[in-house]
């Protein structure tokens with residue numbers, strides 16, 4: 001089912017509050033991103049296809065299952081890297097395909113600087129991870145790239161989104177599911193999410209701009 005899912009969970013609410021706090025230091029910020037990424041991934045992976053297997057326990061044989069699809073985990077550099085480890089912990093067989101995109105500071109338009117997707121053999125389902133969906137430009141560029149690779153099913157996992165970016169994304173890609181912790185109402189003049197949490201990449205990697 002396509003659509004936008006604002007995941008409701010008290011732990012998400014509490015962790016997001018700490019993420020928003022301007023005084024939260026990078027070490028805690030990274031840890032909070034990991035926690036909410038786990039909760040988002042739990043929601044986003046509920047419909048993954050599995051196939052039946054048999055397992056032999058120490059006592060007997062019984063029914064089991066294993067994943068029946070190739071999962072691609074697609075972090076948008078840099079900030080998306082902060083969400084890779086928790087999702088890989090849940091899906092150790094996932095393939096990680098990095099996409100490098102940064103937002104031009106003057107125009108807020110995405111600029112692609114890294115993509116090594118091979119010709120052919122696309123994954124079955126791609127989970128795009130990026131903590132922030134502001135105008136939606138970066139994630140839209142990533143989805144275009146994945147469709148061009150041939151991926152059939154794409155899901156986006158973001159910590160925070162702006163209403164405008166979500167609306168634009170959903171209008172352009174109605175078949176892509178988006179899982180977010182919260183949709184904030186506004187973008188400011190610099191296209192930052194308000195109330196937001198600031199620059200996620202800088203807060204994860206401890207690279208203050210001034």
Ligand SMILES: O=P(O)(O)OC[C@H]1O[C@H](OP(=O)(O)OP(=O)(O)O)[C@H](O)[C@@H]1O
Nearest residue numbers: 078079102103133134135136137138201
């Ligand atoms: O929805 P958008 O308007 O495109 O904005 C969101 C993008 O901006 C941030 O990346 P940034 O350009 O700061 O790069 P970084 O992760 O390397 O810091 C963020 O991690 C998203 O990729």
Ligand SMILES: O=c1cc[nH]c(=O)[nH]1
Nearest residue numbers: 134192193198199200
């Ligand atoms: O609010 C925003 C917008 C884009 N990128 C961020 O990291 N934060």
Ligand SMILES: [Mg+2]
Nearest residue numbers: 199200201202
């Ligand atoms: Mg950044």
